[in-house]
Amino acid sequence: MSTDTPTATDSPRALTVNPGLPDRIFLAWAKASGAIVLVVMLGVGGYLAVRATDALSTAGLSFLTTETWNPDGGRGQFGIAAVLIGTVLIGGIAVVLAVPLALASALYISEYAPRQLRRTLVSMVDLMAAVPSVVYGVWGFKLLQYQLTGVARWLSDYFGWIPLFKVNGADPTNPLTPPLVYTASSLMAGVVVGFMITPIMCSIMREVFDQAPAGEREGAYALGSTRWGMIRSVVLPFGRGGIIGGTMLGLGRALGETISVYLILSMNFDIQPHVLQSGGSAVAPLIALRYGDSTDFSVSALMAAGLSLFVLTLAVNFAAAAVVARSRSGASS
Numbered sequence: 001m002s003t004d005t006p007t008a009t010d011s012p013r014a015l016t017v018n019p020g021l022p023d024r025i026f027l028a029w030a031k032a033s034g035a036i037v038l039v040v041m042l043g044v045g046g047y048l049a050v051r052a053t054d055a056l057s058t059a060g061l062s063f064l065t066t067e068t069w070n071p072d073g074g075r076g077q078f079g080i081a082a083v084l085i086g087t088v089l090i091g092g093i094a095v096v097l098a099v100p101l102a103l104a105s106a107l108y109i110s111e112y113a114p115r116q117l118r119r120t121l122v123s124m125v126d127l128m129a130a131v132p133s134v135v136y137g138v139w140g141f142k143l144l145q146y147q148l149t150g151v152a153r154w155l156s157d158y159f160g161w162i163p164l165f166k167v168n169g170a171d172p173t174n175p176l177t178p179p180l181v182y183t184a185s186s187l188m189a190g191v192v193v194g195f196m197i198t199p200i201m202c203s204i205m206r207e208v209f210d211q212a213p214a215g216e217r218e219g220a221y222a223l224g225s226t227r228w229g230m231i232r233s234v235v236l237p238f239g240r241g242g243i244i245g246g247t248m249l250g251l252g253r254a255l256g257e258t259i260s261v262y263l264i265l266s267m268n269f270d271i272q273p274h275v276l277q278s279g280g281s282a283v284a285p286l287i288a289l290r291y292g293d294s295t296d297f298s299v300s301a302l303m304a305a306g307l308s309l310f311v312l313t314l315a316v317n318f319a320a321a322a323v324v325a326r327s328r329s330g331a332s333s
Helices: 021-051 053-064 081-112 115-129 133-147 149-159 186-209 214-222 227-238 240-256 259-264 283-290 296-325 328-332
Strands: none
Touching: 021 053, 021 296, 053 296, 081 115, 081 186, 081 227, 081 240, 081 283, 081 296, 115 186, 133 149, 133 186, 133 259, 186 227, 186 240, 186 259, 214 227, 227 240, 240 283, 240 296, 259 283, 283 296
């Protein structure tokens, strides 16, 4: 019996991969698509920065601290302090409303809904995400805000001692206080935007929940866990990245929402921390309101406001990406 023995000339053989033409085409297409997205994003940011140069060089740091908006008045007469705070308030209200609704809907669709009903619910949620924002805006302007004046009055009457819920000019002891003091407020705009971003957040959360490992689900049941116990110990921890990612994506859309906020909000340019009081401000509606009749310098100021919103949205998305990447679902995807 003979055995092969290695000789001095033996060496590890290099393994080469020769992908076929379809794989090479797909790889090139994927790389080109990613590069195009990056170029478009840099192009948008660069265009805004170039157009905003005149306004930013004139205003300086006062652009971040000035409340009023009168670009043609010169230095110190225009800034984003009021509109930026209003944008964050409306986005915060929208997220506070949307997260519980989206999370509960996603859990019901992925864990509780009968199989025959699940596909219908998924289609309905996706359809709601495709509804144009102007439809939500008209619905909020014509119907919802007048239905919510009772809730706003109740919050003002019982929680008006909190500065956020205080309404100047409203008398809790006077039941005849006109409801118009509670309409066109940041709360009304935030509620409408919250309903608008809920379907998007729900879709992302549901897709991540569906990817929870089946073995861990079965293991939880084998140890005697209830369905809610399994969800709490397996699905929610695994889906943390999807919850955060969906929330931040919804927040990004809420910060940049224009038409629905423009239709509902009564614009003013003072810092308005009272979310129940009529009047407020936001960056995107400001641009829509003032762009048509602006001078060249005013357009530069609006571009500077748009650049601030662009940077804010990028910061939110990058922070969300960093958190998602550390989660199980984010790392696996």
